[in-house]
Amino acid sequence: MTTTPPAPAPRWRALTQHHLFWPVAVLVVLLLINVPFTPDFFSVKMTDGHLYGSLVSIVLFGSPLILVAVGMTLVIATGGIDLSVGAVVAITGALTCSYISDQSDQGALAGVFLAMGIGLVAAVVCGLWNGFLVARMGIQPIIATLIIMVAGRGVAQLITDGQIITINSEPYKLIGGGYWLTLPFSIFVVAAVVAVTVALTRKTALGLLVESVGGNAEASRLVGIRSRRIKIMCYVFCALCAGIAGLMISSNTSAADGNNAGLWIELDAILAVVIGGTSLLGGRFSIGGTVVGALVIQTLTTTIYTIGVPTQTNLVFKAAVVIVVCLLQSPKFRAKVFGNRFGPGKGAKGGSGTSTAAPADAAPTTTTAAPKMEVS
Amino acid sequence: MSTTTQTPKATDGRPGTSTTSRAARLLGDRRLPVVVTATLFLVMYIVGLSRYQNYGFGEPQVFLNLFIDNGYLLVAAVGATFVILSGGIDLSVGSVIGFTTMLTAWLVEKQGLPIVVVIPIALGVGAFGGFLMGYVIHNFEIQPFIVTLAGLFLFRGLCLVISKESIAIDDSAVSSMAQAQAQLGVGFLSIGAIVALVVLAAAFYILHYTRFGRRVYAIGGNEQSAMLMGLPQGGTKIAVYTVSGFCSALAGLLFTLYIQSGDPLHATGMELDAIAAVVIGGTLLTGGSGYVLGTLFGVLVLGLIKSIIQFEGTLSSWWTKIATGVLLCAFILIQRAMTARGKT
Numbered sequence: 001m002t003t004t005p006p007a008p009a010p011r012w013r014a015l016t017q018h019h020l021f022w023p024v025a026v027l028v029v030l031l032l033i034n035v036p037f038t039p040d041f042f043s044v045k046m047t048d049g050h051l052y053g054s055l056v057s058i059v060l061f062g063s064p065l066i067l068v069a070v071g072m073t074l075v076i077a078t079g080g081i082d083l084s085v086g087a088v089v090a091i092t093g094a095l096t097c098s099y100i101s102d103q104s105d106q107g108a109l110a111g112v113f114l115a116m117g118i119g120l121v122a123a124v125v126c127g128l129w130n131g132f133l134v135a136r137m138g139i140q141p142i143i144a145t146l147i148i149m150v151a152g153r154g155v156a157q158l159i160t161d162g163q164i165i166t167i168n169s170e171p172y173k174l175i176g177g178g179y180w181l182t183l184p185f186s187i188f189v190v191a192a193v194v195a196v197t198v199a200l201t202r203k204t205a206l207g208l209l210v211e212s213v214g215g216n217a218e219a220s221r222l223v224g225i226r227s228r229r230i231k232i233m234c235y236v237f238c239a240l241c242a243g244i245a246g247l248m249i250s251s252n253t254s255a256a257d258g259n260n261a262g263l264w265i266e267l268d269a270i271l272a273v274v275i276g277g278t279s280l281l282g283g284r285f286s287i288g289g290t291v292v293g294a295l296v297i298q299t300l301t302t303t304i305y306t307i308g309v310p311t312q313t314n315l316v317f318k319a320a321v322v323i324v325v326c327l328l329q330s331p332k333f334r335a336k337v338f339g340n341r342f343g344p345g346k347g348a349k350g351g352s353g354t355s356t357a358a359p360a361d362a363a364p365t366t367t368t369a370a371p372k373m374e375v376s
Numbered sequence: 377m378s379t380t381t382q383t384p385k386a387t388d389g390r391p392g393t394s395t396t397s398r399a400a401r402l403l404g405d406r407r408l409p410v411v412v413t414a415t416l417f418l419v420m421y422i423v424g425l426s427r428y429q430n431y432g433f434g435e436p437q438v439f440l441n442l443f444i445d446n447g448y449l450l451v452a453a454v455g456a457t458f459v460i461l462s463g464g465i466d467l468s469v470g471s472v473i474g475f476t477t478m479l480t481a482w483l484v485e486k487q488g489l490p491i492v493v494v495i496p497i498a499l500g501v502g503a504f505g506g507f508l509m510g511y512v513i514h515n516f517e518i519q520p521f522i523v524t525l526a527g528l529f530l531f532r533g534l535c536l537v538i539s540k541e542s543i544a545i546d547d548s549a550v551s552s553m554a555q556a557q558a559q560l561g562v563g564f565l566s567i568g569a570i571v572a573l574v575v576l577a578a579a580f581y582i583l584h585y586t587r588f589g590r591r592v593y594a595i596g597g598n599e600q601s602a603m604l605m606g607l608p609q610g611g612t613k614i615a616v617y618t619v620s621g622f623c624s625a626l627a628g629l630l631f632t633l634y635i636q637s638g639d640p641l642h643a644t645g646m647e648l649d650a651i652a653a654v655v656i657g658g659t660l661l662t663g664g665s666g667y668v669l670g671t672l673f674g675v676l677v678l679g680l681i682k683s684i685i686q687f688e689g690t691l692s693s694w695w696t697k698i699a700t701g702v703l704l705c706a707f708i709l710i711q712r713a714m715t716a717r718g719k720t
Contacts, residue, residue, distance in 0.1 A: 162692055326516075
């Protein structure tokens, strides 16, 4: 699915049709915008054995978002959505920090590992619950995960007793704020998670199974794929990623805030996935696109800071970017604005004649094997 | 925690559907969720009465306060009902409310406009925002979720563009409006509560007795068939989001009256409350089935949870969120039992 179509079209056209073209183009443009304002934007300096620079900090501050977005990609690929990741971030951080703060020696490695384990187990439980509701009970994903989104923050506040728990633990500080081999440690965590995900989904059949479940859950079940189990696995994985992000966020600030940790991260993550070219309808996904999408969002935030736009307009900018990116990805919009070059003919390719049944076909340029079929 | 309490409710429908036809008919009845919500409200009220009678829970004013304290939520939830009935979703509700409080406060306090002029402006801006979102959703076929998400960011951002600090409203006309009370004999209602009830009545009429209302149900039920029937699908969709934007702006005005200030962080996450109220009120999130009266009970149940937690005194505010989540879960499972029945 990641291959460019082997069309006899000119090179440029093949390039623009690659599913990563638009996200990467946006990212490059955003990065270039910074250069006139901060000429040494791309330089990376070495201080105290640590690498510093705008690019490093974009990846550092963006790492929780990348993690959450990668998990979200798989859930969206199954045709679902997970709104509860923000709450899971808060719960994980709250549990871990409250366990560490109860220790007499907050620096003890065993205690920190146990605390992180407890937090991640809680995240997995949340994922299992979501997966159970979606796959077993057949509830719409957006609603099923809304439950934990609403109740989860309450639970997180319950754990922290409505306070912000601060901790002072050196080993725990490493995962979100520490350095290793001159780079922020969280970059390695993100790289490991992304690598494992890509390996699992592209080197084994798992990715194909996920896409087929997202394309048509009933048909894949009839073919012999255990679609329920695949769905539950995706929700658990997504929650686990959110849990790791929760550890990172709480470790970076050395505090757990049940109310504000991971607030709106689910929206940013969904946004990253959409920018990355994964269709919200499910059936195909691109981990690489998601990572680029998350970087776009983080770069946008950084850009707003560096070019000196008042920070309060951050959200307006974000809204504008969302609209532009979504419009660019809408086949109908491109057909209207750019004429028939990116015409609707390609957009309707997988739609089997029901053009209204395939709105927001975010990646019409990829050549997916399975056209979406409408049952019912 | 919620599994143990919810499973009986979800399972007792199933044996009934296969064996007795009465239970099947009951489950198939679309009014069931509304009845369940209304019953739940009554039960909660009676439990509240028996527990806190000595603290004045039985006073009629406590009941009327439910409308006064949740009038804005009711208006917002009515708007969300329209959107959800049509099969869409509107995430921008809370932001539009926040933006309206900010805009109103700014126009009244900093620009010195009289509130009578500000009200139509605020309503117009909200409705126009909704119209734009509906336009993009329909014409460019982008998912409502993403478009209204952009709306959420945009309006919250515009709040901050107006001012980062909250603006208190000292205008005498506004405070006299806020303090106006309509005596009902046993108690009083504020202007906000009355407006909310009027909106509810209007929505009831529109949804059940006008052509537009039928179209909303038809599109939510099955967009494809609605289109094949020749219903003006695009116009209806855009109108639905416009109604939602208008309702959110009106809710914002009521909220401004209620707390008499504009703050960029007002009503953060209120869209979740609105959606929760609609779901608890028995409207199917897939669209096409539900009643606006159910939304009223949904809002009342949420309001009652808050009052009970206040009366209890020892419970902290976050229990509201947990209770809302548990209720959501219960009602979703009931809905699930119903739709499973409808399909077989």
